[in-house]
Amino acid sequence: MINIRQEVPLLLYNTFGVPATASVFVESDDATELADFVRSLPDPSSAFLLGGGSNVLFVSNRCEMVIHPVIKGIEVTAETDDDVWVRAGAGEAWDDFVSWCVTRNYAGVENLSYIPGTVGASPIQNIGAYGTEAKETIETVEAVEKTTGQTVIFNNQQCQFDYRDSFFKKNKGKYLITAVQFKLSKRFEPNVKYADLKTELVRNTHMTMENIRQAVISIRSQKLPDPAELGNAGSFFKNPTINTAKSREICELDPQAPLYPVSHEYWKMSAAWLIQHCGWKGTQDGNVGAHKRQPIVIVNYGGATGKEVLDFAQKIIDSVDRKFGIRLEPEINVV
Numbered sequence: 001m002i003n004i005r006q007e008v009p010l011l012l013y014n015t016f017g018v019p020a021t022a023s024v025f026v027e028s029d030d031a032t033e034l035a036d037f038v039r040s041l042p043d044p045s046s047a048f049l050l051g052g053g054s055n056v057l058f059v060s061n062r063c064e065m066v067i068h069p070v071i072k073g074i075e076v077t078a079e080t081d082d083d084v085w086v087r088a089g090a091g092e093a094w095d096d097f098v099s100w101c102v103t104r105n106y107a108g109v110e111n112l113s114y115i116p117g118t119v120g121a122s123p124i125q126n127i128g129a130y131g132t133e134a135k136e137t138i139e140t141v142e143a144v145e146k147t148t149g150q151t152v153i154f155n156n157q158q159c160q161f162d163y164r165d166s167f168f169k170k171n172k173g174k175y176l177i178t179a180v181q182f183k184l185s186k187r188f189e190p191n192v193k194y195a196d197l198k199t200e201l202v203r204n205t206h207m208t209m210e211n212i213r214q215a216v217i218s219i220r221s222q223k224l225p226d227p228a229e230l231g232n233a234g235s236f237f238k239n240p241t242i243n244t245a246k247s248r249e250i251c252e253l254d255p256q257a258p259l260y261p262v263s264h265e266y267w268k269m270s271a272a273w274l275i276q277h278c279g280w281k282g283t284q285d286g287n288v289g290a291h292k293r294q295p296i297v298i299v300n301y302g303g304a305t306g307k308e309v310l311d312f313a314q315k316i317i318d319s320v321d322r323k324f325g326i327r328l329e330p331e332i333n334v335v
């Protein structure tokens with residue numbers, strides 16, 4: 001059922017905890033109703049789609065229209081002896097979906113435990129953690145094209161998934177995702193490539209999906225600030241890709257610098273390392289700062305505005321550029 005409200009404060013709808021107001025706030029748990037609603041708008045492109053607000057920064061203190069899909073439901077749509085296809089509504093909390101899968105021994109998303117946000121946003125930046133990305137299990141994405149109100153189904157290839165990127169992120173705001181279908185495995189094979197996860201699991205002799213989930217939750221709880229206590233949106237920046245010449249310069253400074261090959265000529269560099277080596281770790285500037293354990297996470301110490309957060313991020317970008325000649329790009333969505 002559609003619910004339309006005026007002048008809704010967004011403070012509690014974003015994990016950064018910055019103030020903003022939606023002139024019109026639209027909520028619905030029905031995909032057809034939302035499609036009809038966007039079709040009726042004179043300018044559907046201006047309506048902002050909001051999930052859990054864990055990857056957005058409201059810089060402008062007013063949004064004309066916010067659409068908040070709360071479409072629920074998780075169901076098995078097909079299965080074989082080896083695999084199972086599960087369709088989840090966009091408004092399901094991502095971690096509830098992961099828990100649902102782990103409880104039933106459906107493997108593939110357990111390493112993505114405890115990531116905040118909704119199922120509907122998971123394809124947007126192809127969420128990833130601990131050696132797994134959502135693209136490995138997403139089979140199809142069901143969406144409404146905002147300008148026409150038409151339903152479109154994207155297969156995995158059409159989603160153009162990449163590191164923290166997708167067709168939807170490149171075409172920001174054009175599609176309202178209503179449901180995602182995942183292909184999960186009934187044959188569990190643990191993915192413990194990630195060093196921290198391997199260490200955490202050493203204590204467990206019997207490796208189960210639930211053990212992996214609990215290990216991921218334990219690492220994340222120790223490493224990342226809880227948005228309920230300290231406003232943040234996880235990693236503010238993407239890990240940059242650098243060429244071999246630049247990677248050699250970095251290695252001369254620190255032979256242990258975290259660099260991962262992505263192709264013959266290119267390397268993925270840790271943004272956290274770059275930020276830390278510019279002296280930002282644990283710093284505070286007014287109401288904002290770089291987290292003491294994870295400097296890639298910008299935090300709101302209380303009362304910050306989106307503009308203050310963005311200005312602080314810009315200082316980090318400039319200092320990393322001056323010191324290393326590498327320009328960091330935000331991972332989060334600035335609105």
Ligand SMILES: Cc1cc2nc3c(=O)[nH]c(=O)nc-3n(C[C@H](O)[C@H](O)[C@H](O)COP(=O)(O)OP(=O)(O)OC[C@H]3O[C@@H](n4cnc5c(N)ncnc54)[C@H](O)[C@@H]3O)c2cc1C
Pocket residue numbers: 015048049050051052053054055056069090115116117118119120121122124125126127128129173175176177178224225226227232233234235333
């Ligand atoms: C503590 C913390 C840890 C995090 N860790 C990780 C991590 O390990 N890995 C990772 O990848 N991310 C991580 N994130 C970022 C965030 O959780 C994910 O990007 C998540 O997918 C965002 O979901 P959301 O529902 O909150 O999206 P929002 O923040 O509400 O929106 C994000 C973007 O998606 C769009 N969008 C949202 N819903 C829809 C929809 N139904 N249809 C179309 N567009 C939509 C929005 O318009 C916006 O552009 C973390 C965030 C926090 C706060």
